Amino acid sequence: xxxxxxxxxxxxxxxxxxxxSLRVDRLAKIEEARAGAVAFLSNPKYEPHLYTTEASxxxxxxxxxxxxxxQAALIRVDDPYTGxxxxxxxxxxxxxxxxxxxEQPSFLGSGSEIGDDGYRGAFSYIGENCQIGRGVLIFPxxxxxxxxxxxxxxxxxxxxxxxxDTVIGARCVVHAGAVIGSDGFGFAPQPDGSxxxxxxxxxxxxxxxxxIGANATIDCATMxxxxxxxxxxxxxxxxxxxxxxxxxxxxxxxxSGISGSTKIGDFCVLAGQTGxxxxxxxxxxxxxxxxxxxxxxxxxxxxxxxxxxxFNLRDSLRANAVFRHLPELERRLTExxxxxxxxxxxxxx
Numbered sequence: 099x100x101x102x103x104x105x106x107x108x109x110x111x112x113x114x115x116x117x118x119s120l121r122v123d124r125l126a127k128i129e130e131a132r133a134g135a136v137a138f139l140s141n142p143k144y145e146p147h148l149y150t151t152e153a154s155x156x157x158x159x160x161x162x163x164x165x166x167x168x169q170a171a172l173i174r175v176d177d178p179y180t181g182x183x184x185x186x187x188x189x190x191x192x193x194x195x196x197x198x199x200x201e202q203p204s205f206l207g208s209g210s211e212i213g214d215d216g217y218r219g220a221f222s223y224i225g226e227n228c229q230i231g232r233g234v235l236i237f238p239x240x241x242x243x244x245x246x247x248x249x250x251x252x253x254x255x256x257x258x259x260x261x262x263d264t265v266i267g268a269r270c271v272v273h274a275g276a277v278i279g280s281d282g283f284g285f286a287p288q289p290d291g292s293x294x295x296x297x298x299x300x301x302x303x304x305x306x307x308x309x310i311g312a313n314a315t316i317d318c319a320t321m322x323x324x325x326x327x328x329x330x331x332x333x334x335x336x337x338x339x340x341x342x343x344x345x346x347x348x349x350x351x352x353x354s355g356i357s358g359s360t361k362i363g364d365f366c367v368l369a370g371q372t373g374x375x376x377x378x379x380x381x382x383x384x385x386x387x388x389x390x391x392x393x394x395x396x397x398x399x400x401x402x403x404x405x406x407x408x409f410n411l412r413d414s415l416r417a418n419a420v421f422r423h424l425p426e427l428e429r430r431l432t433e434x435x436x437x438x439x440x441x442x443x444x445x446x447x
Contacts, residue, residue: 282340
């Protein structure tokens with residue numbers, strides 16, 4: 099893919115200093131870039147590379163004052179780091195959406211409707227009575243069950259499994275190997291010690307702009323819906339149980355597990371390997387640090403949790419500081435007890 103410097107400046111709402119007609123076809127680090135590449139300068143310690151780089155164009159701040167002449171064309175923006183991130187997003191989206199048409203063999207069930215400008219990869223399967231929007235990309239070996247609805251511009255990567263009745267909004271991304279809509283973990287204990295399966299008849303709803311990582315699993319609701327709200331980002335290898343609700347723009351990092359019927363607020367952060375018990379509520383903007391276990395509801399917004407069981411970060415840090423000194427504290431306590439016992443002994447005549 100090849101673009102002019104002027105086209106890139108247009109994407110980033112920036113201005114060009116130098117030759118806007120130069121063509122670039124790749125992205126690179128400023129210290130490694132060669133002709134035909136576009137790089138960016140955000141950290142001041144890399145500024146010396148600006149004057150020696152072989153890149154055809156460099157994204158820089160509007161406020162940057164040059165100390166020497168530069169060979170590259172400059173694309174001036176408000177924030178170079180944000181600008182380069184936007185360029186990466188544009189590049190990635192352009193590469194993805196280059197796929198069009200239908201590869202064979204693939205299957206489309208009766209009564210299913212698909213919008214224009216999409217892609218269906220070889221060995222993909224779409225069940226009956228599905229409604230799939232415009233520009234949806236369905237990669238090879240993806241499976242979409244009956245009666246699913248998928249919004250415009252969503253991407254379903256290779257090997258993803260979407261169970262029947264799942265609703266996926268617009269511009270979502272479901273990465274390879276993800277399973278959406280599998281049965282929740284519902285079993286009723288019987289008098290003889292065995293377990294009877296409780297039918298899981300609900301579904302999963304992903305609202306717009308949701309990202310689901312590779313090999314993540316989202317269980318359908320027992321009744322009603324498991325809901326991932328707008329803009330939420332779920333990392334690889336995350337388990338989300340039945341009837342969970344995850345709020346808007348909340349992020350859940352890899353290897354985390356959320357038990358059934360737990361409600362997580364908006365703009366929350368769950369770091370890697372966190373665990374949440376069932377039927378809890380986390381208020382908006384709650385942050386749970388890595389490897390923490392949450393066993394009770396959090397009602398106050400903006401709380402930072404750490405530990406297992408997790409509690410307020412400041413108290414957790416204090417507790418950890420004491421914990422590290424326990425051997426020394428035990429030694430000192432033992433010495434004090436010995437000294438007291440010795441002082442209490444009667445004097446020999």
